[in-house]
Amino acid sequence: MNRKILVAYFSASGVTAKAAEKLAEAAQADLYEIKPKIPYTRADLDWTDKKSRSSVEMNDKASRPAIAGKVENMEEYNTVFIGFPIWWYVAPTIINTFLESYHFSGKTIIPFATSGGSGMGRTNENLKPSCPGAVLMPGKMLNGSLSETELKNWVKNMGL
Numbered sequence: 456m457n458r459k460i461l462v463a464y465f466s467a468s469g470v471t472a473k474a475a476e477k478l479a480e481a482a483q484a485d486l487y488e489i490k491p492k493i494p495y496t497r498a499d500l501d502w503t504d505k506k507s508r509s510s511v512e513m514n515d516k517a518s519r520p521a522i523a524g525k526v527e528n529m530e531e532y533n534t535v536f537i538g539f540p541i542w543w544y545v546a547p548t549i550i551n552t553f554l555e556s557y558h559f560s561g562k563t564i565i566p567f568a569t570s571g572g573s574g575m576g577r578t579n580e581n582l583k584p585s586c587p588g589a590v591l592m593p594g595k596m597l598n599g600s601l602s603e604t605e606l607k608n609w610v611k612n613m614g615l
Contacts, residue, residue: 458615459531460484463540463612465491467500471569474597475538478567481606482615484536489553492521494575502542513543526557532544534563534615537582538597541568544576551585567597567614 462484464475471560472488479486499508512518537553538548554564564586566578567601575594583591595609 458533459500460534460536460615461487461526461529461532462536463487463489463526465489465540465547465553466538467540467547471540472536474567474569474601475536477601478536478538478597478606479602480611481603482536482610485532486553487526490523490589491549492523494529498562509542509547512548513545519555519581520547520549522549522556524551529557532562534560534565534613536565536567538567538569541576541578544573545578547582548606552583554585558588559586563590563592563613565592568593568594569598570596583586587614 460482462475462479462482464471464487466472466488467473475486478484495508498504501507502510504510512520518533539550546568564582565574565583570574570576574596578594579591592613
């Protein structure tokens with residue numbers, strides 16, 4: 456069976472983008488950046504400010520920030536790695552927006568994240584309702600400098 460793989464990611468500061476690029480290369484996958492329709496400013500990302508855009512979004516479970524662009528050929532992908540920075544111990548709500556924009560039934564979704572100090576938390580629990588019918592695999596933190604061999608082994612262990 457031909458397995459077509461996509462690495463889709465949202466990166467607020469560039470850290471997740473670097474991890475996604477390395478993963479896409481290791482998995483021989485296509486790469487897609489999830490860009491917010493309204494880009495985040497430094498002030499928007501100030502998690503210490505309860506009124507910052509990111510804080511407001513994360514405090515509202517129904518928040519679905521708009522995305523600029525679309526994966527035109529999503530139906531061609533069997534497996535989608537989805538990457539993001541951890542915000543408040545879970546994925547940013549823009550990831551829910553992305554997942555809810557497509558039909559993932561029968562596809563495999565594998566989260567990966569970056570964080571300055573926390574783990575995946577309740578990420579999968581929060582993402583599952585946004586991708587009904589998909590096989591949602593356990594996530595992995597891709598912090599630091601992971602070698603190409605480590606990434607290839609992870610991909611291989613996912614059955615890809």
